[in-house]
Amino acid sequence: MRQRLYNLLNGDEGLAMWCGRVLTVLIIASLLPLCFKESSPILETIEYGCVLVFIVEYLARWVTADLKLRKGALSFVIYPFTPMAIIDLLSILPVFNALNDALRTLRVLRLFRALRAFKLIRYSKSASAIAAVFEKQWEALLAVLCLAICYILVSALVIFNVEPETFNTFFDAVYWAVVSLTTVGYGDLYPSSDVGRAIAMISSLMGVAVVALPSGIITAGMLDELRGDGGMNDES
Structure with a gap:
């Protein structure tokens, strides 16, 4: 029974494929309430209906954790701490009213719901x-x-000491450094002295190089992954 349940949730053929498609539709549907500021009976029905299915899915994956992780009884302890299990749990927590009251002021509730998009992975x-x-x-x-x-941190520390009149706190300097590193440049905080502008130019140029590094790594890894899938398909 547990093996059939595991195949249904993790397979890619037959009934398992349709199960994945249904869950994909439900995940997308559960994101619809986030497109509206105010709730309605229809949106609440969609929310509770989808979350009910997500709870059943989460419990089913937990029950079959040993078949996926293959670490015996320890699998049931490890599974709740795996990345996808954490996303599954956080995505269903907002449905509980007690947590709603505790998290509403922090606006974390809608953030947890938005995490459902990662279930599409x-x-x-x-x-x-x-x-x-x-x-x-x-x-x-x-x-x-x-x-x-x-x-x-180094850029923020330098600019914070060069222009203390522009950056009131170190956090402001860190915010500016992140914006400069990513070459976004919102313009709400910027250095006004010649020395500060020189630092900003260097920071922006370095930002292009630093941001390009992960892009190259991910691109190379993606090409290797696609070649691996292609090789598997050729062999089959």
Whole structure:
């Protein structure tokens, strides 16, 4: 029985394929209430109906965790802490009224609902391929992330001390450094002195290089992933 349930949730043929399509439609439907500021009986029905299915899906995946993780009884302990299981749990939590009252003031409620979009990763081959790239290239991406964070903090520290009259707090400087690093440039905070502008130019130029690094890593990983899938298809 559990094996059939596992095949239904994780397979890609026959009934399992249709199950994935139905869940995909439900995930998209559950995002519709987020497109409206005010609720309505129809939107609430969609919300509760979809969440009920998501709860059943979450429990079914938990019950069959040992078949997926293959670590015996320990699988049932590990599964709730896997990335997709965390997304599944956070996406169904807003339906409980007690949490609604606690999180409404923080506007976290709608954020948790928006996480349902990430559930589509399970049912999209393209998204699964990208997820596989991140899993395989996580060390290189983590190194680039650390480099970017260090550069942001150093840039923020320099500009904060060069123009204290423009940046009231260190957080303002960090915000400016992130915007400069990504070459977005909102224009709400900007240096006014010659030294500050020189630092901004250097930061923007470095930002192009730092932002390009993860793009190259992901592109190379994606090409390798596609070649691997192509090789599998040729062999079959």
